[in-house]
Amino acid sequence: MLSQKAFMQFPASAVALLVGCLVWCSSGHAADAPFRAGAATANITPPLGEMVVGGWEPVPADEVHDELHVRAIVLDDGDTKLAIAICDNVGIPREVFDVAKAQVEATTGIPVKNQLYAATHTHSATTARGKNSMVKDEELSGYQIFLADRIVDAVRIANKRLEPARIGWGSVEEASELFNRRWYVVEEEQRRNPFGGVDEVRMNPSSSSTLIRPAGPVDPEVSYLALQALDGRPIAILGNYSLHYVGGVPSRVVSADYFAVFAEHLGGLLETETQYPPFVGILSNGTSGDVNNINFRDRSARYAPFEKMALVGQLIARRVHESLGEVQYQDWVKLGAQQSELTLKVRKPDAEMKAYLAGVVQRPEEEKPYHRHEKTYAARTATLSESPDTVDVPLQTLRIGDLGIAAVPFEVFTEIGLEIKDRCPLSDSFTIELAGGSYGYLPSPAQHELGGYETWMGTNRVQLDASEKIVERLMSMFDAIK
Template structure:
């Protein structure tokens, strides 16, 4: 009897020591496609012909008081609702983590495989057949595997956070001349007496590092810039996010799993129109790694609570088109399979015909927040969000550190701010939602951040 009582007290003591303990696990699973798989990014069929560097599904699982949350980043151009739904279901079945406690975002590399998205582009890129279909069928299981392995590695750890700046590598790629926008995708010099950037950039670099006994075990890095530095080749690459993550791990804790969440970079690129200098993938990743290293001594430990997860599905108005616009889109689409056309007319045709075909299907965007501290929140939205919208969220956020991951939990295409619509150009003609859609997402994001902060 005395032995049983002593054993019970020992168990109670052990359980008490675990109560309130914050635990973290991280893992990465390779998702590099085989040769012949269609590649994403440039409105044309490009088959994978090799690998510059492998791509991954990376996951961080956090847990306290029995509540789990998972942040996943995949080295792809985007996410789709079917892939996210299948991955969340697999995570719930295999890991016991609720599907809606899982956030899945993409780095937006343009040298990864193409995912079918239910539009004309699927036919052009062959994403929904052959190797493309095989890849999509395998992907949810690989995402779930990364979460499963991360959960298996759960161990006591402390979140530490800092933020810095990385100047001189990102530029607002929309340039205004006489009220109309021109997109600058690649570095070139412009006449700044006649043209000006259409908006700001966000040079803030967010660094969230989970440490166990002073040793980093996982990192969540956040910066806003299109990963298009590798170009339109036929080899798989994670682009600069891969270099950035690898260098941070090598410098500070070899073996540390580093996730890179791309911020609101819908109109942000590396195309330098000030100096005209072209920076390589290595140079961009190194610049960000240097900026992270500079703030590393400033990493400060934050107090934790059990993870809070909030999400809201927002219904947006789809854009409307005239009969003349629809006829023009059909004419362009009829030539896309056989002719080399400009990016803007192709994007406009794809967006117009997809929007018309889905006019009776709600355009739904999921906004999600995960927080485990009163100082840090991770917010995600679908689509390629304009930087102005991200800056508005950060400014209004009640959290000291707000990390924003775009292209998460599905995609709704480009999401410009209201001011950009009359200026036209690529991002606007690519948008699925009406003017004001972005501001609606901002409103919901701020509301959810407030609820997460208050814990209600």
């Protein structure tokens, strides 16, 4: 050990270098621990005959247009590992993700709170939902078990493929494919709801509607996280875009929608077809609960099945690819994660609504209904009546350098996602919806005042100010890891 006298004889520059080294080492970034990344996919296509969801009634699959996948990345800063997996599914219950997370922790050591798993919200995939999203299923179905196992497989392979890597992130804007789907319309009949009332706005107004204006914004930002090997070989790109889905899939046909088109086309643009380990392109769903791909002011365009999803997925991939040259890659960034449980009240019908819906159920089939989906909502509200009074929902935040990722288990309205971006204390951020679970739509209190499909009890299932509580909790979680 150096004596004080000997230490004082060192040049000032050497002392500064020594102190800097001590501070750097104490930060938890060990000199011999490079930043690493790995990526993998696993096929989650169901057998034919499994029920496809996305419309009002599920139908059995009788054809597969393109395979469904879980796409995963694992990051490692030497002290902390993060796993992110995005699944081609409309919405996955918490219990499926929880089973996968427990198995991943047992096999890889990645803590549960450091694992973020989400659904893309394709409307042409097999259901993984249970009977009631407010109640955990005691036993998983065959497809739910298969899905959990395949998530584990993808993450384990990505973890096995960890290699020294460089990391960067960026964003571009592409507003041309985004349209808020909630509109003020003139016709009162267009604004009827299944509870005998009239709303202020209509979701997906018909072509005969007299449009006034959309009821909310869109978010044109395409955010992405890029990973490459030290020799420049692409490892993975995780994108994020706030577009519900595109569709154009015939009934009973399985498809991953534009999310998979993005992944495949981006790999082609990067010329990764023959590389090993394979490049993994991923597109997560942002906050798109009230945004879709329908231009309600001009519906003249016509597309063949699957054509529009291909156009949209390829466009977003091109936009990301064009901007990759601007990414500032780093050799190491700090990783962090927070997870929290938020207790929310479950919405329940009051006596007046119960009485009205009881009349709906008893109404003769030949009698014209007030609203064509009123019997569907009579059943949905009855399910909520039998649900617990509260539900605990999981929230997550990840830190990847100065990039923040929020994870919310709802179909989140775009205005809420924009607020999260605006308030996040990190320099860049985006939100992945339907992450950690699937609890229905999440409108803001202001949007609840307007009514419309996404706000109806049974479509939305939790207290009306839930979005405010979620945003506040996320901000405190970001503060804890910034």
